[in-house]
Amino acid sequence: MPKEPLKPDLDTKRKGPRTVYATLQDLVKLQLDAKGFSFLPKFAVQSILSGKHRSKLRGRGLDFDEVRKYIPGDDIRNIDWKVTARVGVTHTKEYTEERERPVFILTDQSRSMFFGSSLYFKSVMATHLTALSCWRTINVSDRVGGIVFNDQTDSYIKPQRNRKTVQQFLSQISDYNHRLSLTKETPADQNPLLKALTKANQLITHDHLVVVLSDLQKVDNETIKQLIKIKKNNDLIFVNISDPLETHMDFQQIVISDGHYRINVSGRSKLINSYKSKQKEMMVEHKNTFNKYGIPLLQITTEEEAITQLRSHLSHLQKN
Numbered sequence: 001m002p003k004e005p006l007k008p009d010l011d012t013k014r015k016g017p018r019t020v021y022a023t024l025q026d027l028v029k030l031q032l033d034a035k036g037f038s039f040l041p042k043f044a045v046q047s048i049l050s051g052k053h054r055s056k057l058r059g060r061g062l063d064f065d066e067v068r069k070y071i072p073g074d075d076i077r078n079i080d081w082k083v084t085a086r087v088g089v090t091h092t093k094e095y096t097e098e099r100e101r102p103v104f105i106l107t108d109q110s111r112s113m114f115f116g117s118s119l120y121f122k123s124v125m126a127t128h129l130t131a132l133s134c135w136r137t138i139n140v141s142d143r144v145g146g147i148v149f150n151d152q153t154d155s156y157i158k159p160q161r162n163r164k165t166v167q168q169f170l171s172q173i174s175d176y177n178h179r180l181s182l183t184k185e186t187p188a189d190q191n192p193l194l195k196a197l198t199k200a201n202q203l204i205t206h207d208h209l210v211v212v213l214s215d216l217q218k219v220d221n222e223t224i225k226q227l228i229k230i231k232k233n234n235d236l237i238f239v240n241i242s243d244p245l246e247t248h249m250d251f252q253q254i255v256i257s258d259g260h261y262r263i264n265v266s267g268r269s270k271l272i273n274s275y276k277s278k279q280k281e282m283m284v285e286h287k288n289t290f291n292k293y294g295i296p297l298l299q300i301t302t303e304e305e306a307i308t309q310l311r312s313h314l315s316h317l318q319k320n
Contacts, residue, residue, distance in 0.1 A: 015178045019116065022124045022177050027131035027170040033307040034135035037314040039103075039209060039237065067091050101209055102159045103137045104234075105130055105146035105169075106200060108214035108241075109176040110192045117245035118303040123180055125241050126213045127173050128306035133211060134166045146211075147203075148173045149196040150180070156203065193218035197226035206233035213239045216286050228293050237296045240286075244303060247279050 015021045067080050070090035083091040107130045113123040120128070130146075137144040144166060145159030155176070157169040193214055200210065210230050230236050290297040300309050 019120050019124060021180075022127040022174055024167070024171050024174045027127060027174060028167065030128060030131040030307070031135040034132050034139060037136065037307075037310045038140075039133075039211075039314060066094050068094055100142060101207070102143040103133065103146075104159060104200065104204055104208045104210045105133055105144070106193075106196050106210070106212045106214070107146065107148045107173055107176075108193060108196075108212075108218075109148060109150045109173065109180060110218070111151050111180070112215055112217045113241070114180040114182070115243055115246075116302045117243050118301070119305070120302045122215060122241045122243055122302055123177055125300065125302050125306055127170075127177050129213050129239060129241070129300065129310070130173055131170055132307055132310060134169060138163060138166055145169060147196050147200060148176050149192050150176055151190055151192050154192075154196055154199065156199070159208075191218050191220070191223065194220075194223045194226065197223055197230065201226060201229050204230070204234065208234045210234050210236045211239060212237070213241060215242060216240050216282070219286060224289060224293070227295055231293070231295060237298055238290065239298045239300055241300050241302070244301060247276070247283070 014023055018026065067083050068091065070079060070084075070092045074092045078093045080091045080093050107126050109123055109126065113121070113126060115122055116124070130148075134144050138161070141161060143159035143161045145157040146169065147154050147156050148169070149155075155172045157165060157172065159165075193212075197212070204210065212227075227236065227238065287297060298313055300306070300313075
């Protein structure tokens with residue numbers, strides 16, 4: 001498809017370090033890295049395809065078209081034995097490739113994502129993953145759009161097959177990313193992921209690839225119900241963005257602060273050991289739940305570049 005010129009990032013003023021905040025310029029530059037992967041993980045049980053193919057989760061990757069008389073050279077695996085037995089002449093099933101696979105991305109920029117102890121904050125990692133996914137989808141000539149959300153609100157970009165839409169989506173995401181701050185208060189009784197999934201279920205119909213970029217802190221029974229509802233007529237993959245400090249807590253001593261008070265905590269304290277135990281139990285529970293409902297759960301950390309992890313998880317010997 002013909003390339004369209006991109007408008008320059010006029011607002012290059014970054015609110016903080018690039019590991020904490022992402023500008024539109026950062027996300028546009030990632031189009032150069034959007035190759036060498038697709039939404040087809042190495043393991044067939046989690047296969048998710050983008051581009052002009054269906055997911056292996058849905059069988060052969062083809063849509064049934066018609067039954068016709070068998071022609072020598074046809075794949076014998078496609079013979080329709082019921083029709084053959086009924087009419088006494090060998091018939092075969094014919095399939096056609098699906099021509100489109102719109103990609104719908106939900107990008108979490110809520111308060112729980114504003115954390116990081118390694119290379120990037122989780123919120124920045126989510127913006128990078130969104131950008132790479134968008135550019136990759138455009139490169140294979142499919143439509144892409146989605147929802148970016150935080151604790152108070154969300155914005156929807158209708159999936160389209162052009163770079164202007166991608167830039168509009170990424171601009172919204174950068175804006176939401178720069179709204180994050182430790183000083184802002186957020187409602188305690190709100191689940192932004194649940195609201196975003198509910199809205200997604202109202203917007204999309206069927207045959208989409210839905211990619212959720214979030215953490216597991218907001219996953220509960222109601223969010224699982226919404227995920228199951230999406231998966232009923234679409235392919236779905238949940239990308240869990242985590243930070244090693246959330247699970248491992250491998251330190252001798254650490255200072256924890258809320259911006260007003262601080263406390264010194266030993267890495268061997270009962271509090272830390274209890275936290276580690278609960279985090280491990282929560283992860284096992286989530287994995288079991290996702291496996292139970294056949295929802296692929298992709299693990300991404302803040303320790304490596306997004307493209308490195310995508311290629312590791314989703315590469316299937318692609319050169320482009």
